[in-house]
Amino acid sequence: DSGVTQTPKHLITATGQRVTLRCSPRSGDLSVYWYQQSLDQGLQFLIQYYNGEERAKGNILERFSAQQFPDLHSELNLSSLELGDSALYFCASSVASANYGYTFGSGTRLTVV
Amino acid sequence: TQLLEQSPQFLSIQEGENLTVYCNSSSVFSSLQWYRQEPGEGPVLLVTVVTGGEVKKLKRLTFQFGDARKDSSLHITAAQPGDTGLYLCAGPDSSYKLIFGSGTRLLVRP
Numbered sequence: 499d500s501g502v503t504q505t506p507k508h509l510i511t512a513t514g515q516r517v518t519l520r521c522s523p524r525s526g527d528l529s530v531y532w533y534q535q536s537l538d539q540g541l542q543f544l545i546q547y548y549n550g551e552e553r554a555k556g557n558i559l560e561r562f563s564a565q566q567f568p569d570l571h572s573e574l575n576l577s578s579l580e581l582g583d584s585a586l587y588f589c590a591s592s593v594a595s596a597n598y599g600y601t602f603g604s605g606t607r608l609t610v611v
Numbered sequence: 612t613q614l615l616e617q618s619p620q621f622l623s624i625q626e627g628e629n630l631t632v633y634c635n636s637s638s639v640f641s642s643l644q645w646y647r648q649e650p651g652e653g654p655v656l657l658v659t660v661v662t663g664g665e666v667k668k669l670k671r672l673t674f675q676f677g678d679a680r681k682d683s684s685l686h687i688t689a690a691q692p693g694d695t696g697l698y699l700c701a702g703p704d705s706s707y708k709l710i711f712g713s714g715t716r717l718l719v720r721p
Binding site for chain 1: 706709
């Protein structure tokens with residue numbers, strides 16, 4: 499157990515639907531990062547939160563949004579889902595900056611049918 | 612834009628062989644990290660190298676950071692089936708989030 503908890507582990511949903519992925523960071527970590535991993539794209543950065551505030555944004559689609567709550571857990575919302583959104587979504591956390599590494603959760607596998 | 616390129620993309624070797632995986636960039640990084648990812652799991656941090664020329668050892672794994680801090684290598688001695696996985700290098704970009712290389716998939720056959 500890495501200390502970063504992601505739920506659900508698997509999600510199968512239809513095109514056009516909306517889903518919410520949840521992440522609880524490791525105790526003491528203030529930064530939460532979301533990444534998308536697909537077979538041909540590697541780990542692509544989506545968004546970072548630090549202590550409740552958005553800090554950095556990657557190539558995140560407008561259909562996707564995220565937030566970090568006062569208890570530091572984070573949610574990634576994916577809407578108007580398309581087949582191409584099928585991927586592994588990882589949450590990672592760190593104390594502050596990324597200089598000394600992330601702790602990753604075990605991911606959510608999203609399948610859009 | 613800072614990019615990390617890894618080579619080779621795929622590696623299939625026999626148990627007991629040695630191998631080296633490379634991570635290269637045209638940009639200078641303040642540090643580089645190596646992760647290993649197994650199927651169905653998130654990447655796990657193996658090591659962080661910070662100083663140019665630094666060498667770190669983790670049992671049969673040896674990590675080196677290039678003198679100019681633009682590249683790194685991972686050498687595995689006497690590979691075992693348990694070393695099988697996806698090896699990722701990563702480094703912090705100008706906004707201090709990690710960017711990842713595309714990874715090297717290693718298969719060690721018994």
